Amino acid sequence: MLICAFGALALAGCGARGSETKVDATSPPRNPLEIAVRPDLMRDIKVGEPEWREVSATLRVAGRIEADETRVARINAPVSGRIMDLDVIEGQAVVRGQVLATIHSTDLSALESVFLKADSQRQLAERAVVRARQLLDAGVIGEAELLRRETELQQAAAELASARQQLKVLGVSDDGLKNLQTTRAIDSLIQVVSSISGRVLERKVTIGQVVQAAEIICVVADLSNVWLVADVPEQSAGRIRTGKAVQAEIPALPGETITGKLSYVSPVVNPETRTVRMRMDVPNPERKYKPAMLATITLLDSAERRRIIPLNAIVRENNEDNVFVQTGPARFELRRVTLGPEFPAGRALTDGLRPGEKIVLDGAFHLNNERKRLLMQGGAEGA
Numbered sequence: 001m002l003i004c005a006f007g008a009l010a011l012a013g014c015g016a017r018g019s020e021t022k023v024d025a026t027s028p029p030r031n032p033l034e035i036a037v038r039p040d041l042m043r044d045i046k047v048g049e050p051e052w053r054e055v056s057a058t059l060r061v062a063g064r065i066e067a068d069e070t071r072v073a074r075i076n077a078p079v080s081g082r083i084m085d086l087d088v089i090e091g092q093a094v095v096r097g098q099v100l101a102t103i104h105s106t107d108l109s110a111l112e113s114v115f116l117k118a119d120s121q122r123q124l125a126e127r128a129v130v131r132a133r134q135l136l137d138a139g140v141i142g143e144a145e146l147l148r149r150e151t152e153l154q155q156a157a158a159e160l161a162s163a164r165q166q167l168k169v170l171g172v173s174d175d176g177l178k179n180l181q182t183t184r185a186i187d188s189l190i191q192v193v194s195s196i197s198g199r200v201l202e203r204k205v206t207i208g209q210v211v212q213a214a215e216i217i218c219v220v221a222d223l224s225n226v227w228l229v230a231d232v233p234e235q236s237a238g239r240i241r242t243g244k245a246v247q248a249e250i251p252a253l254p255g256e257t258i259t260g261k262l263s264y265v266s267p268v269v270n271p272e273t274r275t276v277r278m279r280m281d282v283p284n285p286e287r288k289y290k291p292a293m294l295a296t297i298t299l300l301d302s303a304e305r306r307r308i309i310p311l312n313a314i315v316r317e318n319n320e321d322n323v324f325v326q327t328g329p330a331r332f333e334l335r336r337v338t339l340g341p342e343f344p345a346g347r348a349l350t351d352g353l354r355p356g357e358k359i360v361l362d363g364a365f366h367l368n369n370e371r372k373r374l375l376m377q378g379g380a381e382g383a
Contacts, residue, residue: 033334034327035371046362047326050307050353055343057301059239063230063248065293068281071222073196077211078170081105084189086207094194094220101192101205101217108170109188112180115163119181122160125153198222201291223291226284228258230297231275240265245300246280252293258282262299306348309339312362314347324360324367325353332360332367 037045085102088094132146164177171190172180180187202219205211228248232240242265248258258280266277282289315322321339324332337352353359360367 031333032375033371035324035332035334035367035374036328037330037332037367037370039330042330044363045360045367047358048361049356049358050309050349051345052305053308053343053345054303055306055308055345055348056303057239057341057343059232059236059299061230061232061236061297061299063228063295063297065250065282065289065291065295066227066229066279067201067221067223067291068225068227071196071198071225072201073194073198073220075100075192075194075217075220077103077192077213077215077217078190079103079105079107080212081107081188081190081210083205083207083209083211086203086205088200088203088218090200090203092200093198094200095197096194098194099191100194103190103192103211104188105190106188107213108190109186111163111166111170112186115160115167115177115180116184116186118156118160118163122153122156125149125156129153192217194220196220196222199287221291223284223287223289226282226289226291228260228280228282228295228297229277230279230295231270231273231277234269234274234276237265237269237276239301240276240278240299247298247300248280248295249298250289250293250295252290253288258295306340306343308343308346309337309349309359310346310361311342313359313364314339315364315368317368321347323353324364326358326360334368334371 081103082105083101084104086100087098088100094100128149129146132141132149135141136143136146167177168174171192198220199222200218201221202216204216204218211217228246240262242262244262246258246260246262250256250258260280260282262278263281264277264279269276309323313323315324315334317334317336320336322334322336325335327333335352338350340348340350
């Protein structure tokens with residue numbers, strides 16, 4: 001009887017161990033991060049290893065087209081006065097030296113009067129020196145008198161040079177000064193001319209308007225070369241260097257991509273916007289790129305080989321990145337991983353997976369929802 005009892009216990013023990021090895025694949029596992037999937041549902045899940053790819057990190061920022069500041073001229077009124085004639089409109093093409101406006105100025109008249117007076121005094125001083133030299137040779141006067149008259153000539157010449165320079169600053173040409181000396185006629189009209197060839201971007205005045213000296217008449221820009229400008233957030237500015245490759249798309253010109261390199265990166269951060277200004281020079285021979293056009297700029301890093309996890313494989317849980325790792329034919333475990341920068345194909349894997357491990361590449365979101373549902377169901381049954 002004792003032998004039979006031991007035999008019965010041994011059979012019972014074998015039966016218990018046999019029942020433990022026959023685990024139902026659909027039964028919820030004890031680990032809350034694991035989930036078992038029915039075999040018929042596996043066809044909706046794509047499983048595989050992260051791929052090695054040649055990728056380049058990118059940064060996309062909003063940008064805009066601006067006129068090249070080195071090719072922009074702000075044409076100012078040289079003197080205060082009234083606009084008598086205005087020969088340009090916005091958008092008009094102009095050439096260097098073209099007359100843009102005519103100003104009537106009493107200040108100009110006063111300066112011309114000073115110039116003529118200084119010229120007359122210089123002529124008188126010249127004649128006085130010539131006469132003094134003749135008298136010195138005749139023994140009528142001494143050398144001291146000649147020196148005095150020569151000093152007066154130098155002073156008169158300096159005053160004339162100063163008056164001449166003031167008129168030239170106002171835009172009076174050398175020919176105009178010669179004509180003034182010849183005719184001795186004061187003219188209160190002065191012409192404002194363009195200092196560069198380009199196109200009028202802005203016209204700031206109207207006919208009859210009274211302007212002050214240095215007030216802007218119009219803005220002229222040479223648009224044969226423009227700037228592509230963007231303000232990059234401070235936290236991303238560490239990746240930006242002069243010479244970095246750039247691609248840009250302009251919504252106003254669909255299907256066209258601008259490629260080039262950064263020509264300038266600001267050495268300072270804007271304290272108000274916390275951004276760093278960058279720009280790229282863009283040739284514009286056809287004038288199709290217009291100032292204020294919006295653009296989307298993509299900054300490209302050099303290519304490198306990285307393991308890439310598709311975005312559909314990433315599960316955000318408790319502010320952490322996770323993936324479902326396959327632990328059996330129909331079992332998966334949610335595991336935290338460390339991911340690097342994002343690329344068009346996905347995100348770079350930094351840590352968290354061993355070589356050869358397979359993960360859910362597609363369907364991770366729905367798989368995680370099912371895992372949560374089973375945990376809630378198990379909790380409700382336990383309650």
